[in-house]
Amino acid sequence: MPSLSSSYPSSSSSYDSVVVALRTAGCVFAEDEARLILAAARTPDEVAAMVDRRVAGHPLELVVGWAEFRGLRIAVAPGVFVPRRRTEFLVEQALAQAPDASVVVDLCCGSGAVGAALADALGPVELHAADIDPAAVECARRNIARAGGHAHTGDLFKALPDALRGRVDILAANVPYVPTDEVGLLPAEARDHEPLVALDGGTDGLDILRRVADEATDWLSPGGCLLVETSERQAPQAVTAFTRSGLTTHLAVSEEWYAHVVIGSHPH
Structure with a gap:
């Protein structure tokens, strides 16, 4: 798992609510995904927007803006193939x-x-x-x-x-x-x-x-x-x-x- 240092200081309550939303949507790795979303977001509004996109079925990598590939953080963008x-x-x-x-x-x-x-x-x-x-x-x-x-x-x-x-x-x-x-x-x-x-x-x-x-x-x-x-x-x-x-x-x-x-x- 990549480093999860965040510019948005997440509380345990916000983490818990994100996990619940993701798990309810069927995300198998809800805890890991919640940490990544909270690390990528700069404000509570960005957290909410990212969770909404993920719940709607957008790939996690496109939600947070990057994918891990062979130890590198690879930037990805909407409409671009996500590296496997x-x-x-x-x-x-x-x-x-x-x-x-x-x-x-x-x-x-x-x-x-x-x-x-x-x-x-x-x-x-x-x-x-x-x-x-x-x-x-x-x-x-x-x-x-x-x-x-x-x-x-x-x-x-x-x-x-x-x-x-x-x-x-x-x-x-x-x-x-x-x-x-x-x-x-x-x-x-x-x-x-x-x-x-x-x-x-x-x-x-x-x-x-x-x-x-x-x-x-x-x-x-x-x-x-x-x-x-x-x-x-x-x-x-x-x-x-x-x-x-x-x-x-x-x-x-x-x-x-x-x-x-x-x-x-x-x-x-």
């Missing part, structure tokens, strides 16, 4: 694959959490983040500023400076991978409060993944790697897409996080 803790596994795999990376690209970056976490672990790197959604890019710009990162708006590789071709050591692409017909089955927090463009991966959920794989070898350095998160069901097709694109491919699985990451290396 399971995606920390993708970051771990990238670091294991390319521990000496000097050029990193966070494609389909959303809040820029992956790029920020990679830069935090690697030290000084040339970091670029890109997304088709201007709101996401603005959010990412804030989160990668400390690492001196550059944020770009555009459709996949079209957003990137041409000078990056053949130089990227880690290409992390947390692409949308929910099949179109299954978006409606997502939890309301995602379905109602996150952008469709960050969720919908096309008919079988792999449209964007295939596009990224098809162009990746033009951008990767010799030995550079592409990493994409997918589902257990989609993993075999994703591996095939990587292999057909000329990448040396393997699948990494975390039982703890229920995470599946396809990793493709550019042949030397």
